[in-house]
Amino acid sequence: DAKTTQPPSMDCAEGRAANLPCNHSTISGNEYVYWYRQIHSQGPQYIIHGLKNNETNEMASLIITEDRKSSTLILPHATLRDTAVYYCIVRPDLGAGGTSYGKLTFGQGTILTVHP
Amino acid sequence: DTGVSQNPRHKITKRGQNVTFRCDPISEHNRLYWYRQTLGQGPEFLTYFQNEAQLEKSRLLSDRFSAERPKGSFSTLEIQRTEQGDSAMYLCASSLAGLGPREQYFGPGTRLTVT
Numbered sequence: 001d002a003k004t005t006q007p008p009s010m011d012c013a014e015g016r017a018a019n020l021p022c023n024h025s026t027i028s029g030n031e032y033v034y035w036y037r038q039i040h041s042q043g044p045q046y047i048i049h050g051l052k053n054n055e056t057n058e059m060a061s062l063i064i065t066e067d068r069k070s071s072t073l074i075l076p077h078a079t080l081r082d083t084a085v086y087y088c089i090v091r092p093d094l095g096a097g098g099t100s101y102g103k104l105t106f107g108q109g110t111i112l113t114v115h116p
Numbered sequence: 117d118t119g120v121s122q123n124p125r126h127k128i129t130k131r132g133q134n135v136t137f138r139c140d141p142i143s144e145h146n147r148l149y150w151y152r153q154t155l156g157q158g159p160e161f162l163t164y165f166q167n168e169a170q171l172e173k174s175r176l177l178s179d180r181f182s183a184e185r186p187k188g189s190f191s192t193l194e195i196q197r198t199e200q201g202d203s204a205m206y207l208c209a210s211s212l213a214g215l216g217p218r219e220q221y222f223g224p225g226t227r228l229t230v231t
Contacts, residue, residue, distance in 0.1 A: 046220065103161040
């Protein structure tokens with residue numbers, strides 16, 4: 001699986017947009033970009049995923065560059081409850097063959113702190 | 117609540133004892149994963165089941181670890197002869213089977229402390 005690079009920490013003011021970057025320069029054509037977050041002492045929570053196009057759901061937006069070598073997770077109006085560790089993960093399509101069974105490979109993530 | 121559940125939530129044991137954790141996935145999910153997370157690190161994959169078949173095991177899963185999913189529903193993870201290095205959060209996740217992207221839903225975890 002491709003490796004990802006994220007800043008170790010970021011701050012954001014409550015009510016403002018939080019933009020979390022992720023580099024995945026070795027991503028291959030069949031690999032999706034996933035974002036999960038982990039609030040203290042809880043299990044990781046799925047946020048969003050994408051392949052090529054930008055994606056939006058009720059939690060966040062995902063912007064993937066045209067060359068797919070980097071992406072940005074956007075929380076449009078951050079709240080104090082968004083304080084968490086955010087993980088960017090690259091994973092092959094489960095239909096890609098081989099022995100990919102969909103396991104997630106987590107890095108260190110970005111600690112996002114939302115301030116009042 | 118129809119999410120992934122794990123029991124117990126916390127377990128304190130003495131070195132050398134055996135422990136067993138249980139995971140109940142979301143009912144229609146065929147895929148089940150176990151991960152381990154130590155302090156300050158992201159979760160690390162341990163093993164994967166599709167229905168009752170254990171299809172992948174990490175090298176992290178030493179001989180002292182065994183996982184089962186006997187009827188393709190709940191799963192258990194047993195650690196024999198626990199060591200202090202086994203202290204960690206053990207996380208279970210489940211997802212739907214089939215092709216294409218499949219997000220995983222995680223349980224709250226079981227925190228193991230080996231004294």
